[in-house]
Amino acid sequence: MTHITDHIAETVERVRKAQSDASQSAEIPVILAVSKRQPVAAIRSAFECGLRNFGENVVQEALPKIEALAALEICWHFIGRIQSNKTRDIAAHFDWVHTIDRFKIAQRLNDQRPRYAPPLNVCIQVNQAGESQKGGIAESGLRELAAAVTGLPRLRFRGLMSLPPAAGDPENSAPYFARLRELKEELEAEGFAADTLSMGMSRDLDVAIREGSTIVRVGTAIFGPRPDL
Ligand SMILES: *Cc1c(COP(=O)(O)O)cnc(C)c1O
Numbered sequence: 004m005t006h007i008t009d010h011i012a013e014t015v016e017r018v019r020k021a022q023s024d025a026s027q028s029a030e031i032p033v034i035l036a037v038s039k040r041q042p043v044a045a046i047r048s049a050f051e052c053g054l055r056n057f058g059e060n061v062v063q064e065a066l067p068k069i070e071a072l073a074a075l076e077i078c079w080h081f082i083g084r085i086q087s088n089k090t091r092d093i094a095a096h097f098d099w100v101h102t103i104d105r106f107k108i109a110q111r112l113n114d115q116r117p118r119y120a121p122p123l124n125v126c127i128q129v130n131q132a133g134e135s136q137k138g139g140i141a142e143s144g145l146r147e148l149a150a151a152v153t154g155l156p157r158l159r160f161r162g163l164m165s166l167p168p169a170a171g172d173p174e175n176s177a178p179y180f181a182r183l184r185e186l187k188e189e190l191e192a193e194g195f196a197a198d199t200l201s202m203g204m205s206r207d208l209d210v211a212i213r214e215g216s217t218i219v220r221v222g223t224a225i226f227g228p229r230p231d232l
Pocket residue numbers: 037039060082083166204205206220221222223224
């Protein structure tokens with residue numbers, strides 16, 4: 004697993020460099036290691052290299068991993084599409100959810116968040132290019148959903164997430180990232196406590212950080228290619 008060590012060192016360096024090139028003097032972004040389809044041993048290696056935030060996108064796959072690694076202080080993020088019948092498990096086992104795109108799901112997560120746990124951190128996913136195969140709410144519905152989510156006491160609204168079209172040059176993502184930042188700033192100006200921009204993946208995290216990302220979601224650049232399950 005030494006390649007994971009090297010990949011993490013390279014990713015940390017990439018994040019540092021992008022951050023120092025960025026005009027805004029924000030904090031260093033969080034590296035969210037996307038461990039979907041990666042085995043428990045790989046997550047353990049990444050943890051030993053100092054990573055603490057891990058992301059999964061399929062509930063059934065994530066639960067046994069979370070259980071196997073329960074002794075480690077890991078912050079678990081859910082980054083996949085959410086079906087109603089999975090909200091109870093997500094509410095019980097995750098610390099963050101990046102992919103809220105409708106009120107019904109937010110309400111279920113709120114109602115099902117265990118009393119012993121702190122409020123669940125949530126981001127609203129924005130579908131910026133109107134891609135029907137992806138989740139996310141259209142910009143036009145964002146404000147209303149943000150207000151409704153903010154009203155749920157067992158959720159803590161943190162900000163916005165996007166997964167722009169991935170084609171060609173990573174620079175193609177720049178306008179989407181810039182727009183997402185603008186939307187977050189608009190929400191802040193209206194009084195919403197939004198401090199998070201979850202944007203950027205292995206291919207375009209440098210561009211995302213330049214545009215103000217606070218959480219980059221990095222899979223293959225850390226773990227290598229995902230095995231087929
Ligand atoms: C898989 C995934 C990632 C990570 O993608 P890489 O290209 O492997 O870095 C990031 N975000 C979401 C929502 C994903 O599903």
